Amino acid sequence: MELSELIKEMVATPSPIRQIMKMASRQNIINMGLNPDEIISYGGGWVGHHPPEELREAYEEICRDAEKFHDAGKYSPTLGFDECREAIAEMEKELFGVKLGIENIIVGQSSTQLTHDLFITLANPGDKILLFDPTYANYPGQIKMALRDAKIVRQRVLDVERWEYKSEEEMAEDFKEIYEREKPKIVLFPSPDNPSSQVFGDKFVKTIADICYEGNSFMIIDYAYKTQCFITPPSYFSWSPSDYPNMIAVHSNSKWGRGLGRRLGWVDASPDVIDAMERVQQCSILCPDTMHQFAFLAYVKRALQDGSLKRYLEEVKEGYRKAAKLTIEAIKEYLDMPCLVPQGGLYTLMKVGEDSDEFVKRVLKNTGVLFIPGKGFGESLKEAVRISYGPHVENIDVIKEGFKRVAEYLGKS
Ligand SMILES: Cc1ncc(COP(=O)(O)O)c(C=O)c1O
Known part of the structure; x- marks a missing residue:
């Protein structure tokens, strides 16, 4: 069976984000000796609020x-x-x-x-x-x-x-x-x-x-x-x-x-x-x-x-603004690593000061907390991780918990 040249090349260079999400699949988490129900993920590039x-x-x-x-x-x-x-x-x-x-x-x-x-x-x-x-x-x-x-x-x-x-x-x-x-x-x-x-x-x-x-x-x-x-x-x-x-x-x-x-x-x-x-x-x-x-x-x-569309969008936006603020505050409190203040959207970028592929794997295995390594977004992020608060917008208490766990593991608390 011979697939196209294009697809052979593309399969040989998989998306780094997909790879890490695969690594965090339920079965892999169990294989690592962790409890999938206790994973805290900052990986999801999606929103958690309800539709209108x-x-x-x-x-x-x-x-x-x-x-x-x-x-x-x-x-x-x-x-x-x-x-x-x-x-x-x-x-x-x-x-x-x-x-x-x-x-x-x-x-x-x-x-x-x-x-x-x-x-x-x-x-x-x-x-x-x-x-x-x-x-x-x-x-x-x-x-x-x-x-x-x-x-x-x-x-x-x-x-x-x-x-x-x-x-x-x-x-x-x-x-x-x-x-x-x-x-x-x-x-x-x-x-x-x-x-x-x-x-x-x-x-x-x-x-x-x-x-x-x-x-x-x-x-x-x-x-x-x-x-x-x-x-x-x-x-x-x-x-x-x-x-x-x-x-x-x-x-x-x-x-x-x-x-x-x-x-x-x-x-x-x-x-x-x-x-x-x-x-x-x-x-x-x-x-x-x-x-x-x-x-x-x-x-x-x-x-x-x-007028309900404007009201809905305003409420949704406020939810993400709040989740963003909490994320930045928690990073400052527990990890004190440089991070960008979100002006919109679902994410922040945190500089970890080491190869982030390795950092993400190490943190996942030892704490059950998932970040996304930065390299897939460009060379400038090879020592950074993307942190998403998007999926947690209706459950913001969990945001703090992940950083607390990582701080304990890194000996920062
Ligand atoms: C910048 C950006 N563009 C496009 C998309 C995908 O959009 P759609 O769901 O409409 O395919 C995403 C999804 O995360 C995104 O972050």
Whole structure:
């Protein structure tokens, strides 16, 4: 049996995050002589809050009625239902002031799938893609899968000595230099970021947008955590494709609506990009899920009208802000290792001052506490771990407990 060259290469370089999550599987934990029920995991890149009750009811309404359920089984148009795209446009306007028409929106299965389709839509296999270091660990594999030999160019955004993100001015200068040298076709970054939970500033993002516009490149912002921004939102959160025709925003209801395994994604961009993506999506998924669009549409229309969407998002955000604060306080109290203060999202990065693959294995075996080693996010994190408070947001007492255990093991308490 002979698999493709591409997949043989990809299997030979597995995602480091998946590997560590496998190491922390129930059976492996038992094999290590630990009790799986006593594991405290800071590994999960997901949210733990509940979805809006009214969204659950929207699904219930469809399921209760035989005809509605039947209708929810039909194919959707490739771009998504017009009504759903209208509701997304309304939601973006109401929440962030983004001006969109349905011609600016394509609905897809998730931001993972849409990002894959964007690579196919925007770049050729020999092009360069600029990613930050650190950045979301899935991008390099996705680029390889979609574009084979595309070259990934990295821009360091973290000052490893000071354990702080560089100033906006410094990042902008670095960007200009790298862009001039490499001429990337796409610049892609999340904001709020995974794994750092930093929100990139207006000056830096405007520099990227202007340079990409002049140089005919695309700037893609991954907004997986847009509604979980703890600081005053930067002004680019409200930019529209009419402001920057080469700016593309990728969205998902994985994180805000706790739709991780029940999700929809969408892209907003200029109509040319949307038209091109329609052709790509015909080949990748044919069309987005109808049931999720119907439920989302029913929920969002109502929740925008009665103001409950804003209230829900505000409550959710407060929950994560509180969990983030508690995490930082617990790290200071028990471990006193340098860590980043989250500005949004689900994570912090902690500098451990030794090879983090080894650190994570040692800590897991001896304490039953799981961190994610940083290397998968970029070289700058080879001596750091990603700590996620996301899964614990409804059970924040557990956050402290893990750090206490690790401190005891490291002889810090
Ligand atoms: C930055 C970022 N983008 C995209 C995703 C995946 O999004 P989706 O669930 O819509 O595929 C994640 C998930 O963790 C993420 O952190």
